[in-house]
Amino acid sequence: MKITFLGTGTSQGIPVIGSDHPVCLSDDKKDKRLRVSVLVEWGDFTYVIDCGPDFRYQMLRSGCRKIDGILFTHEHSDHVLGFDDIRPFYFRQGDIPIYAHDRVLGSLKQRFDYVFKTENKYPGAPGVICNAVVNAPFQLGGLEVMPVNGMHGYVQVFGYKFGDFAYLTDMKAVEAVEIEKIKNVKVLVVNALRITPHNSHFNLDEALRFIEKVNPEKAYLTHISHLLGFHEVVEKTLPDNVFLAYDELVINL
Numbered sequence: 001m002k003i004t005f006l007g008t009g010t011s012q013g014i015p016v017i018g019s020d021h022p023v024c025l026s027d028d029k030k031d032k033r034l035r036v037s038v039l040v041e042w043g044d045f046t047y048v049i050d051c052g053p054d055f056r057y058q059m060l061r062s063g064c065r066k067i068d069g070i071l072f073t074h075e076h077s078d079h080v081l082g083f084d085d086i087r088p089f090y091f092r093q094g095d096i097p098i099y100a101h102d103r104v105l106g107s108l109k110q111r112f113d114y115v116f117k118t119e120n121k122y123p124g125a126p127g128v129i130c131n132a133v134v135n136a137p138f139q140l141g142g143l144e145v146m147p148v149n150g151m152h153g154y155v156q157v158f159g160y161k162f163g164d165f166a167y168l169t170d171m172k173a174v175e176a177v178e179i180e181k182i183k184n185v186k187v188l189v190v191n192a193l194r195i196t197p198h199n200s201h202f203n204l205d206e207a208l209r210f211i212e213k214v215n216p217e218k219a220y221l222t223h224i225s226h227l228l229g230f231h232e233v234v235e236k237t238l239p240d241n242v243f244l245a246y247d248e249l250v251i252n253l
């Protein structure tokens with residue numbers, strides 16, 4: 001399995017438009033973070049988790065030419081706004097399978113109504129096949145995918161576990177029974193927004209405590225704000241098995 005970090009930034013990305021914050025002005029490539037998303041590949045299969053506003057550039061930058069589907073974690077704009085840019089994939093491949101909680105599918109239908117039209121549909125609009133995700137395992141490309149339920153403030157969010165890889169973003173609270181599903185996983189990705197607490201995201205301390213509970217071989221932090229600090233500086237403060245993810249990082253497992 002190959003994981004490619006397409007974006008590791010929080011909702012505004014880094015740099016933030018017009019910001020003079022030192023992290024936003026950093027020349028380190030690892031301090032430049034597009035909106036959060038990963039590519040998960042195994043065998044001949046390629047899946048994307050989330051489809052934010054940077055989706056088009058992320059597909060170009062990663063050289064991705066085919067996707068077998070998109071899994072959504074939740075409906076916030078930084079996770080769905082690139083949805084129209086699935087068009088090149090649709091033109092080549094036909095309807096693109098999407099996987100999301102029923103509520104998230106409803107939100108996509110509202111915001112991108114033309115994609116779901118059944119009559120007088122604009123010919124340039126993309127098409128999708130909707131798959132509602134409930135909190136139970138499902139099959140994808142011959143692999144079992146396990147949803148991991150959590151809360152992002154008042155918003156329900158799904159993380160996903162593929163074999164020995166678990167991807168959780170925008171979490172603030174995860175129940176013990178959900179943590180049990182990903183215990184001792186090889187690679188865990190989890191969100192860590194910044195140093196100070198936030199009402200709907202783990203801060204660094206909460207992410208590290210969560211990692212201790214999951215006990216993965218390795219953990220990577222994502223959905224990072226410029227307020228977390230410089231990549232190089234923060235990385236040195238982390239436990240031995242915890243790393244900051246960065247854009248274009250590839251993990252093979």
Ligand SMILES: [Zn+2]
Nearest residue numbers: 011076078170
């Ligand atoms: Zn987000």
